[in-house]
Amino acid sequence: MQLTAPATPAPRRTGTRDADGMAVASFILGLLGLLVLNVFLGPIAIVLAAVALWRGTARRGRAFLGLALGVADLLVLLAFMQADSTISWSF
Template identity: 65%
Template sequence: MTMNVPGTALRSPDAARTADPARTPEPAPTAAVRQADGMAVASFVFGLIGLLAMNLLLGPTAIVLAALALHRGTSRSGRARLGLALGVADLVVLAWLVSADQTWSWSIG
């Protein structure tokens, strides 16, 4: 049973929880931030796979996705920066292999 003391208002336990700024829940990420997070993860994956295969296609794709994710304010900025670095590394590896073989098609062995 809850009693009302003069000069105080009745509050539910939920109201007491939300009144404390340290305990307020964080707002849910918007659709744009979730999409930017997906772009950051995709750029990382494309950059990583691009080191092994199809680096002419996956390297620039990783760079573009990472730049878009960073521009849109992703919460995974470290992963987007890593995707950007891996995309650049893809193009560097491609340039090195093309200069070694003197052709756009390269193979190991």
């Protein structure tokens, strides 16, 4: 009888876990950007989603939602700027 160590699953790479976090962060920032600071949060959400997709995140759906929400943030900003004829908007 030979004693061997129990088989353990391979640890996840740190880069994948970071990319998953970026995907979730882009989704949250894109969602938050629809309400406040969309001029800052929109581009941040877009960049985080793009980096998460480039790094191969397991949460591709959240990354794509973050990307779409980041673009929506900028479109909302543009629409309100056109309606108010100003550089920013408020409630």
